[in-house]
Amino acid sequence: MNKPVPEHLLQPATAFADYRENTALRIDTAAEARSHEAGARVGISRPHESAALHVAGEATYIDDIPEMAGTLHCALGLSPVAAGKLLGVDLEAVRAMPGVVRVLTAEDIPGTNDCGSIVHDDPILCDGEIRYLGQPVFAVIATTREQARRAAALAKQVLKVEAAKPVLTPQQAHALGQYVVPPMHLVRSAAGLDEAGIRAAIAAAPHRLQDSLDVGGQEQFYLEGQISYAIPKEAGAVHVHCSTQHPSEMQHLVAHALHVPAHAVLVECRRMGGGFGGKESQSGLFACVAAVAATLLRRPVKLRLDRDDDFMVTGRRHCFWYEYDIGFDASGRILGAAISMVSRSGHSADLSAPVMTRALCHFDNAYWLPEVAMHGYCGKTNTQSNTAFRGFGGPQGAIAIEYIMDSIARRLGVDPLAVRRANFYGIGERNITPYRQTVQDNIVADLVAELVASSDYTVRRDAIAAYNATSPVLKRGLALTPLKFGISFNVKHFNQAGALVHVYTDGSILVNHGGTEMGQGLNTKVAQVVAHELGVAFDRVRPTATDTSKVANTSATAASTGADLNGKAAQDAARQIRERLAACAAARHGGTPEQVRFANDKVFVNGRELGFDTVVGEAYLDRVQLWSDGFYATPGLSWDRETMTGRPFYYFAYGAAVSEVVVDTLTGEWKLLRADVLHDAGKSLNPAVDIGQVEGAFIQGMGWLTTEELVWHPESGKLTTHAPSTYKIPTANDCPPVFQVRLFDRVNVEDSIHRSKAVGEPPLLLPFSVFFAIRDAVSAAGGHRVDPPLSAPATSEAILRALSAVQTA
Ligand code: MTE
Ligand code: LUZ
Ligand code: MOS
Numbered sequence: 022m023n024k025p026v027p028e029h030l031l032q033p034a035t036a037f038a039d040y041r042e043n044t045a046l047r048i049d050t051a052a053e054a055r056s057h058e059a060g061a062r063v064g065i066s067r068p069h070e071s072a073a074l075h076v077a078g079e080a081t082y083i084d085d086i087p088e089m090a091g092t093l094h095c096a097l098g099l100s101p102v103a104a105g106k107l108l109g110v111d112l113e114a115v116r117a118m119p120g121v122v123r124v125l126t127a128e129d130i131p132g133t134n135d136c137g138s139i140v141h142d143d144p145i146l147c148d149g150e151i152r153y154l155g156q157p158v159f160a161v162i163a164t165t166r167e168q169a170r171r172a173a174a175l176a177k178q179v180l181k182v183e184a185a186k187p188v189l190t191p192q193q194a195h196a197l198g199q200y201v202v203p204p205m206h207l208v209r210s211a212a213g214l215d216e217a218g219i220r221a222a223i224a225a226a227p228h229r230l231q232d233s234l235d236v237g238g239q240e241q242f243y244l245e246g247q248i249s250y251a252i253p254k255e256a257g258a259v260h261v262h263c264s265t266q267h268p269s270e271m272q273h274l275v276a277h278a279l280h281v282p283a284h285a286v287l288v289e290c291r292r293m294g295g296g297f298g299g300k301e302s303q304s305g306l307f308a309c310v311a312a313v314a315a316t317l318l319r320r321p322v323k324l325r326l327d328r329d330d331d332f333m334v335t336g337r338r339h340c341f342w343y344e345y346d347i348g349f350d351a352s353g354r355i356l357g358a359a360i361s362m363v364s365r366s367g368h369s370a371d372l373s374a375p376v377m378t379r380a381l382c383h384f385d386n387a388y389w390l391p392e393v394a395m396h397g398y399c400g401k402t403n404t405q406s407n408t409a410f411r412g413f414g415g416p417q418g419a420i421a422i423e424y425i426m427d428s429i430a431r432r433l434g435v436d437p438l439a440v441r442r443a444n445f446y447g448i449g450e451r452n453i454t455p456y457r458q459t460v461q462d463n464i465v466a467d468l469v470a471e472l473v474a475s476s477d478y479t480v481r482r483d484a485i486a487a488y489n490a491t492s493p494v495l496k497r498g499l500a501l502t503p504l505k506f507g508i509s510f511n512v513k514h515f516n517q518a519g520a521l522v523h524v525y526t527d528g529s530i531l532v533n534h535g536g537t538e539m540g541q542g543l544n545t546k547v548a549q550v551v552a553h554e555l556g557v558a559f560d561r562v563r564p565t566a567t568d569t570s571k572v573a574n575t576s577a578t579a580a581s582t583g584a585d586l587n588g589k590a591a592q593d594a595a596r597q598i599r600e601r602l603a604a605c606a607a608a609r610h611g612g613t614p615e616q617v618r619f620a621n622d623k624v625f626v627n628g629r630e631l632g633f634d635t636v637v638g639e640a641y642l643d644r645v646q647l648w649s650d651g652f653y654a655t656p657g658l659s660w661d662r663e664t665m666t667g668r669p670f671y672y673f674a675y676g677a678a679v680s681e682v683v684v685d686t687l688t689g690e691w692k693l694l695r696a697d698v699l700h701d702a703g704k705s706l707n708p709a710v711d712i713g714q715v716e717g718a719f720i721q722g723m724g725w726l727t728t729e730e731l732v733w734h735p736e737s738g739k740l741t742t743h744a745p746s747t748y749k750i751p752t753a754n755d756c757p758p759v760f761q762v763r764l765f766d767r768v769n770v771e772d773s774i775h776r777s778k779a780v781g782e783p784p785l786l787l788p789f790s791v792f793f794a795i796r797d798a799v800s801a802a803g804g805h806r807v808d809p810p811l812s813a814p815a816t817s818e819a820i821l822r823a824l825s826a827v828q829t830a
Contacts, residue, residue: 048708060620062553063546063775066709070545070564071292071538082294083248083262084325092250093122093162095314095324096169098176099333100147103154103187103403103738107147110159111179118161118175120168123318125160130313132280136305138270140202140370143406145278145309151182152368153403154738155333157306162314162322170327187403187738191342191363194400201370201401207381207665209455211391216359219392223357226348228432233345234424235812236417238365239338239410239725242750243539245294247335248325249308251315258285259312265304266296266537267577272569278309279316283569286312291566296539297721298409301577302371303335332743338410338725339364339376341417345425353429353440357392360384360421364414366399367406373399376407376414378511382456382669383418386786387465387505388426388444389451403738409579411718412785415506416725420813423502423789427796431808436482437793438501442469446505457666458507462673462770465503468699469677471765472501476679476697485681489801496684497694498798502790503677506783507670508581509655515576516655516671518586522551522594523648526641528634530555530562532594535575536587537567541781542710543583549706550588550774554595556619557633572650581779584706585671586653588774594651601647605640606631672771674783676700678719680757680790684798686824689817691795693723695759698787703769703778711780715762718784724751725785726792726813795820803827 053065074080098115100107115124127134127146137143147158158180163169188194208216223229250262259279265271268288276283288308293300307324314322326334345360362380366373377397384395426444430437445466446452452460473479478501485497510516520534532551538544544564552559569575576586602624603617612627619625624636640647659667678698684691698719702711728749732741742748768776792815799809799820807830811823 048712060556062549062559063706064704065549065707067545067549067559067707069542069710070548081291082245083250083264086250086262088323089252089321092321092323093164093314093318094166094169095160095162095311095322096166096173097157097310097330097334098159098161098173098180099330100151100154100156100158100180100182101177102151102182102184105151105182105184107149107151107158108181108183110181114179115159115161115172115175118168118172120164121161121172122164123162123314125162125310125314126158129317130278132278135277136274136309137369138302138305138371139374143369143371145306153405155405155740157334160310160314162318166325189402189404189733189735189738191340191365191400191402194402195363195398199401201366201399202374205377205381205397205665207393207395207455209393209457214392216394219357219394220346220359222392223346223348223359226356227351228349230347230349230425230428230432231345232428234343234421236341236420237729237814238340238407238731239729240332240731240748241295241297241299241337241410243293243295243297243299246326246328246331247300247304247307249304249311250321250323251311252321253315253319257281257316258287259316260287260289261308261312262289263304263308264293264300265290265308266293266301266539266579267304268537268567268569269573269575270302270577271305271308274305275308275312278313286569288569289566290537293537293539297411298413298579299335299337301409301579303408306334329743333740334405336367336371336405336407339366339373339407339414339417340731341380343421345421347425347429349429351433353433353435353443355388355390355444358390359394361396361398362417362421363398363400364417365402365404365407367402367404369406371406371408373407375511376409378414380414380418381665382454382507382511383415384422385454386419386422387446387503388422389446390455393455395455404733405740411721412782413580415782416722416786419504419786420789423793427793428808431800431805434805438478441503442466456669458668458670460673464701464765464767465505465675468675468701468765469501469503472677472679472697472699475699478679481681494686496686496798496801497681498684498794498796498801499679499681500790500793500797501677501679502787502793504675504783504786506674506786508585508674508779509658509669509671510576510580510582511660511669513658513660516582516586516658517576518590518653519572519575520587520590520594520651521571521648522591522598522651524598524637526638528561528637530557531565532562532591533565533568533571534587534591535567535572536583537578539578541583541714542707543578543587545710546584546706547587547591550592551595554592555599555633557622581781581783583781584777585773585779586655588706589653590651592651592774593653594649597649597651598647601645602636602640605643605645606636609639672769672773672778674701674778674780675765676784676787678787678790680788680794682791682794682798684795684820686802689820689824691798691820693755693757693791696757696761696790698762699765700762700784700787701765701767701778702780703767703773704776705764706775706777708764711764712762714780715784715787716760718782719787720751720756722785723755723788723791726788727815730814730816799823799827803830806830
């Protein structure tokens with residue numbers, strides 16, 4: 022009791038203090054204050070709408086919702102083997118455990134036993150075929166969570182299984198021709214060649230690079246794990262509180278599992294403690310189990326996963342294995358590229374097909390590839406079903422070409438930056454992507470030039486060479502990597518959104534929309550858009566929980582489109598209300614509706630200045646509708662799945678980063694010394710929130726490429742890295758001491774919401790620069806004679822392996 026707090030905990034981490042200082046410096050607060058005064062509510066740095074609640078611990082997550090009387094708790098019994106047949110379950114032993122109320126198996130599901138989001142190949146509970154180690158086989162519902170967990174832990178003893186040999190790696194699946202969806206082919210030639218012609222052109226190029234690469238997966242590690250709390254309602258209906266990025270999808274899956282119409286299912290989510298793609302589809306299984314249990318028992322049922330179970334049951338970022346064949350010229354320009362990508366998709370399709378599509382559509386990254394032959398294979402394996410993770414295959418596509426750029430430079434003995442620049446998309450020429458979309462708004466060369474200057478790239482390149490020449494053990498490395506990321510769901514019909522805005526008679530405003538809040542600041546941005554449209558103070562606007570009974574048929578909050586889609590929909594709703602208020606004010610006070618202005622909580626009409634609430638009160642008395650829905654569908658999109666051509670993206674977001682590392686060549690340890698980032702968020706809706714997104718994505722992506730290693734036991738197929746004890750994510754202390762993140766000041770050429778650009782996922786590609794800086798340092802250890810064979814993640818072990826390859830060669 023009352024132990025003194027250890028001294029070191031009272032000291033602020035120095036890296037963190039520096040970082041705070043840097044962030045404050047990077048926002049032009051004076052300019053923002055002027056805009057604010059002028060009535061702008063967008064383009065302004067505002068704290069996250071729930072920031073105070075977050076830090077006070079008062080923000081409500083699903084597990085904080087006060088439990089209803091009679092609430093029961095659920096836990097899942099998981100398969101102890103990775104493949105085989107389920108012969109039977111000794112349910113009596115489980116039922117005999119203290120507190121157990123009911124044990125459910127696949128037969129108890131009233132509707133379809135499926136929670137697949139696109140392909141219906143995903144059983145909620147095991148249907149006889151065991152697909153992976155960790156697969157849920159039965160669900161225990163008990164009086165307390167602890168009792169449910171203890172009973173579920175009997176799985177090992179009570180499941181009778183006939184085990185088979187699992188297929189675990191993408192290579193194994195590919196050798197067996199075993200895929201979750203048919204292979205995809207994207208073959209395109211500027212010279213009109215077929216694939217054989219492209220391959221011949223590569224073979225005939227002045228230089229050739231043939232190699233393979235492994236890039237690992239990544240666990241989302243959202244702080245709030247998967248959770249659903251289902252409450253039975255009258256006449257067969259159910260209300261599910263679910264931590265999900267996709268309430269409408271949860272509604273459909275639950276409706277199918279219960280065999281009831283969608284109108285009987287209400288799914289609600291106020292916020293998630295992180296999603297990162299992991300709750301786009303995979304919240305479904307838990308929503309279904311909780312809803313089935315609640316409806317059968319007519320009691321509220323909560324299913325909250327323990328972290329280990331979350332790792333064992335749910336999927337994550339796909340690991341990729343590539344084989345490539347590249348032809349290039351003496352300046353490093355790529356003449357032709359052939360690549361096959363094989364992902365570890367896991368036991369079911371989940372989102373693996375659109376993930377692979379996005380990977381294929383991001384292999385070009387910022388580069389013009391005249392001749393390409395790409396093949397994507399979604400390997401079916403006896404592992405968790407892999408899913409969305411920030412970037413959604415884009416990072417996996419782009420890292421391959423960056424690896425290739427880096428290798429070409431080393432073959433030619435030039436700075437990788439020169440090779441990258443030689444291959445950039447052109448402006449007005451060399452600007453057609455392999456999928457035939459023209460790169461209209463190409464700012465990559467300008468952006469990179471600005472970053473090269475602001476980061477002192479050239480001077481530091483020389484300084485590092487000088488340092489390495491005299492430092493035998495510690496080697497420094499430097500890398501600049503650019504990014505181009507396509508914005509829109511690559512499935513056209515998902516690019517739509519709805520919103521609902523209520524103005525109450527006291528002038529306060531409620532906004533509801535189809536997007537979900539996972540910490541990214543979507544509700545803050547949407548509330549800013551509404552406040553801006555109605556010319557009111559931000560605090561008048563309250564964003565509310567996403568709720569399938571308020572806005573119907575919503576898309577996942579994903580593909581970074583949350584603010585683009587829901588911001589536009591909310592703007593549409595608010596605009597309609599403003600127009601009605603303007604008409605009413607003009608009718609009462611004179612002038613035309615077009616002349617009425619709304620700003621700073623005031624309404625300016627016919628030379629008079631009225632309070633916003635006064636005008637609202639008058640409109641109510643005049644029986645004007647003070648609420649409105651709004652809708653938006655992204656214009657101009659097209660996509661042909663067969664030929665893989667069209668315009669899948671409304672626009673591109675760009676960015677670049679320079680990272681400098683030091684590597685200890687004896688231990689493989691490394692440190693990020695400095696990172697400079699220039700990122701394109703268009704005309705940012707909220708620079709502070711966007712810089713937060715860029716910083717977070719940078720560190721998260723750095724974790725993916727360095728310390729976060731996933732290991733499945735090669736025989737049993739057990740994920741051995743299933744907790745923070747063995748799976749290492751970065752912390753605040755891994756932020757570099759110098760971390761300069763700036764937004765590139767350019768408007769979006771497309772008519773996006775206030776000309777901003779989506780920012781959620783693209784910056785995940787920025788820390789490629791960390792990986793390639795490590796590769797540069799390793800290369801330096803071999804005198805830059807050998808191209809280091811460094812796979813991702815570049816763990817210390819992987820770095821040591823690469824070092825021994827360059828030092829012995
Ligand atoms: N930021 C936080 N804090 N938490 C998250 O879970 N998810 C990312 C990104 N940023 C995430 C985040 C992912 S995967 C996506 S697709 C976008 O946010 C989704 O939100 P947006 O479309 O509103 O940007
Ligand atoms: N496409 C995409 C998708 O580009 N991003 C996504 O998050 C997504 N989700 C589902 C289906 N397609
Ligand atoms: Mo983000 S991976 O599109 O949820």
